[in-house]
Amino acid sequence: MRIHELKGETAHLTGLNNINVIMGRNGAGKSRFLRDIEAVxxxxxxxxxxxxxxxxxxxxFRRDGNVLTNISTNPDWLRQTRAVNQANQFKEASAMLLRQAETLYLRRLARTPEIRMDAARNFETDRLGKINQLLTNISLEISAEDFEFRSLHEGAPVNPDQISSGESEAVSLATEVIYFFDTIDPAKFNVLLLDEPDVHLHPDLQARLGKLIIAMLDEFKSHSDSIAVCLSTHSCPLVCSLADSSYVSIGTKSFAVDTVELKPTSAELRKVAPFFGHPLSLSLSEDAALILEGEDDERVWQQAGRTSQGRIKVFPVLAGSVDQxxxxxxxxxxxxxxxxxxxVAFSLRDGDGVVDQPLEHRPPLKRYRLHCYAIENALLTDPCLAVMGTTWEELAAKAIQWAGDNPTHRDSAIVQELVGSADRLRHKKIKNIRQLVCAIVGCKKPWEVVVGQTIGALAKEDLTSSNMLIDFLGAEMIRHIIFRGAA
Structure with a gap:
């Protein structure tokens, strides 16, 4: 049974996939949106x-007799107590559900020969093993009468009240996900609504939770037409841990807008994911995404960042083409x-021969066009030539000599054209001779290193002086990207 949309009284979720990520800022109404869908x-x-x-x-996360009584006597008790932002005794209920999940797994094991005949598969490996992949200091194990936590360092039992809030949260959420999948009804459409599952979880745990959801979908892929996990989140690590999966679609919940249109994760998300998603570095830094057209630009800006010793705070995101x-x-x-x-984010495009046609910004994205044909044209500016230990006059003299010594070389004509150019071929493609220029002047550095080092060494004072490199790249771009936040 495949359903492509879910509706509440006002909420409308379209384009359902197996995993559906709803993003939006605080106050945008994500929780109300999910509860509306659940209530209806x-x-x-x-x-x-x-x-x-x-x-x-x-x-x-401990068994509670009162919770067991409430669940047993009122089939709607669990749903009613959780239809709020703050659910009391949530984890006690999760502990009860884990016991039920064990029973359900054992019944499935009994009626499924392919699982029963596989010696590597049992409740510990297929269920507790998945939960324990989210834990680093403790493990959840089967004891004589119930489940118990044990320290991975001392091996001693740990009281549920003594484990960290993050560990307790991870165990409870993993149990909820597992229980949902173990109670799938193939005759119905099965929907799990996870409201901000990243709360209280370390970024690494957020990413691992995403992988757990994917692993459960892989196990139940024969029922994939009847499964939809819908989660609201602010978590970059969680979203990016899901980014490569074909199960996943993503949509944005905006203020006062009650229709969320989901779209499958794309090449765009996969490219941007390293910037947004690494839990302990880029997602917590002050780096801004810098979208670049090609690998050459990426190498130049990576070198510029290294040369600046962290002053240039950008993370190059490679597009690969103008369309992308x-x-x-x-x-x-x-x-x-x-x-x-x-x-804030930036996008920098090649000039491609276009002169004096600036790009319109699309807040929060600032868009720029190089004031030369491509990034390699900056190699011919005086600051880059200085990094190579030469000047324009010396390059011209050596280029004339090289052309005379190599009259049949395929690039001889463009080298001669360069020498006679009034603007150093600023708006012409020089891709074929960029490394040749380095060789002619005796520079052993790759051209990308030369340009990157020169950009990384720029000082704010260069903006007010005559600087050919800034003229080629664009003063506004240099001011906003390289000296972003500088006094």
Whole structure:
């Protein structure tokens, strides 16, 4: 049973995939959106098997007799207590669900020969093993009567009240995900609504939770037409851990807009993912994404960052073509405002012979065009020539000699044209001779290193003096990207 949309009283979620990521800023109404969908569709018990996981999940991961009684006597108790932002005794209920998940797995094992005949598969490996992949200091194990936590360092039992909030959160969420999949009803459309599952989780755990969801979908892919996991999040690590999966679509919940259109994760997200998603470096730094057209530009800006010793705070995002650069620009414009309060990103395009036609900014994305044909043209500016230990006059003299010594060389004509050029071929393609220029003047550095080192060495004072490199690259771009935030 494949359903492509979910509707509440006002909420409308379209383009459903197996994993559906809803992003949006605080106050955009993501929680209300999911609860609206849950409230309406949970009434259709013949059509839906639906579970909602609230964003604030209180309690301790231990069995509680009162919770067991409430679950047993009132089939709607669990749903009713979780249809709020802050759910009391959430983790106690999760502990009860893990016991039920064990029973369900054992029943499935008994009726599924291919699982039963595989000696490597059992409840410990298929279920507890997945939970323990989210833990680093403790493990969840089967004891004589129940489940218990054990320290990975001392091997001693650990009271559930003594484990960290993040570990407790991870175990509870993993249990909820596992229980959902183990209670899938193939005759219904099964929906799991996870409201901000990243809350209280370390970024690495957020990423691991994404992998757990994918692993469970892989296990139940024969039922994929009847499964939809919908999660709202602010978490870059969680989104990016899902980015490469074909199961995933993403949409943005905006203020006062109750329709979220989901679209499959794309090449754009996969390219931007390293910038947004690494939990302990880029996503926590002050780097801004810098969308570039090609690998040459990427190498230049990477070198510029190294040379500047961290003063240039950009993360190159490689597009690969003009068309894909436009797609990446649109993707970042739509995504950045859902993640940050004061976002900024940049896009830098080749000049390609276009003169005096600046690009229009698309806030929060600032767009620039080089004031020369391509980044390698900067190699012929005086500052880059100085890095190579030469001057324009010396290059011209050596180029004339080289052309005379190599009259039949395929690039002899353009080298001679360069020498006679009044603007150093500023708006002409010189890709074929960029490394040749280095060789002619006896520079052993790759041209990208030369240009990158020169950019990285720029000082703010260069903006007010005559500097050919800044003229070729564009003063506004240099001011906003290289000296961003400088006094």
């Amino acid at each position: 569709n949970s009434r259709s018990k013949q059509l839906f098997n639906l579970r909602y996981v609230s964003p604030e999940r209180a309690g301790s 650069q436009a797609e990446l620009e649109t993707f970042c414009v739509n995504l950045l405002d859902t993640l940050y309060d004061n976002p």
